[in-house]
Amino acid sequence: MPVREAIGIKVTFALSKEKPYDGGEVPAPTTVGVEREKAMTYFGAQPEPNTVFYLVAHGQRQPDERTVGQVAGDADEVEFGLRKEIVQGG
Amino acid sequence: MDLESQANLEEDEKAVEAFLLENSGRCTRDGSVPGVYWLEMRPVSEQAERYFVRVGWSSYPHRPPSVKFAIGIGGVTNVGRAWPVISGYGPGNFICKPFTAEGYAAHSTDWPNQHPWPTTGNLFLYVAETLQSDLDERYQGRAQ
Numbered sequence: 001m002p003v004r005e006a007i008g009i010k011v012t013f014a015l016s017k018e019k020p021y022d023g024g025e026v027p028a029p030t031t032v033g034v035e036r037e038k039a040m041t042y043f044g045a046q047p048e049p050n051t052v053f054y055l056v057a058h059g060q061r062q063p064d065e066r067t068v069g070q071v072a073g074d075a076d077e078v079e080f081g082l083r084k085e086i087v088q089g090g
Numbered sequence: 091m092d093l094e095s096q097a098n099l100e101e102d103e104k105a106v107e108a109f110l111l112e113n114s115g116r117c118t119r120d121g122s123v124p125g126v127y128w129l130e131m132r133p134v135s136e137q138a139e140r141y142f143v144r145v146g147w148s149s150y151p152h153r154p155p156s157v158k159f160a161i162g163i164g165g166v167t168n169v170g171r172a173w174p175v176i177s178g179y180g181p182g183n184f185i186c187k188p189f190t191a192e193g194y195a196a197h198s199t200d201w202p203n204q205h206p207w208p209t210t211g212n213l214f215l216y217v218a219e220t221l222q223s224d225l226d227e228r229y230q231g232r233a234q
Contacts, residue, residue, distance in 0.1 A: 014105075014219055015211040050204070059113060059134060061227065083219060086188050086205055 004028050007068045008077030011039035011055065015084060018043055028069030032062045032080075039082050050087050055080040091125040095150040099125065102151075102212045109215060113222055118163055125150065128163040129218065133174070133225040139232065141174060143221060148191070151213040157190040157221070173233045176224050181233035189220045 007030075009023030021042040023035055036055050040046075045053060055062045057071050057080045072078045107117045110129060114137060120126035125147040132139055142163055146156040158167035159174070159181075166172075173181035184192035188205040208216070 013211070014213075014215040015208050017211055056223075059226070061223075081219070083223060084216075085220070085223065 004069060004072065004076065007072045007075075009035055009068060009080070010077065011035070011042075011080045011082050013039065013043045013045065013082040015045070016043045020079075021082075026068060028067060028072070030068050031064060032066045032068060032071065033064030035068060035080070036064060036082065039080070043082065045082070045084065052085050052087055054083055054085070056083055057081070091148060091150070095147065095152075096124055099147060099150045099214065102214045103127070105212055105215045106218045109218055109222075115222075117218075120164070127214075128160070129221070130163070131221060131225055133229040135226070135229060141225070142172065145214075145217060146191075147214075151209050151211075152207075154189060154191045154194050154207050155214075155217060156192060157185050157217065158192075170233045174225060175230040175233050176228045179224075187220075187224075189217050 005028055006025040007028050008025050011021040011023065021039045023038060026035065032055055036053060040053055057078050062071055068078060103117065110117050110131065114132045116130040118128045120128060127145045129143040129145060131141050131143060142160045142165065144158050144160045144167055159172045160167045161169050161172045168182050170181040173179060178187045179185050184190065186193045186196055188194065188201050194201050194207065
């Protein structure tokens, strides 16, 4: 099976009225964390105390250190969801 | 619920329906109470389980919704076994997390400043995504 060198990236974010972030094609070894930060910048999402941002794909949280190639598997592109989570309960 | 809130909800509910379908769930608008929806949801780790969540909006998207687990669509919410065991969730009672009206009411002196309710974007989808994340990542079984 051929190894994909570039993966198309899209990111949606519920807490924004912006269109989904279109990251174009990025090298497969690019980490999820790099794409998360780009998407946060696009959506204007700022880091806050007691809050974490992460990406999900295929219904699962994707660790920052994973590569987009690993997330994509056999696919040419990946659609991520950006999630904001407040890490404080009552 | 005012007409503007109803119109905003109708626009945003489509994305919620699509999201829940992707996660083996369902979204049903209550036939008699405006602003009330019933979500059928499953934890990814236990696909045979089904939970029913009553989400009641009073003003959309300006205020957080009441979020409670019920015995079924249209059912009561005060039965412990209808609820999952998740940190911050009080089975049969309320969810003490900053995406519910009940949580903000319990923390009325601190959360509005620490965690102001967002009003931009699809807040209904944000609540559904938060519930699904809790079910997928923090689920400890069904409450007794």
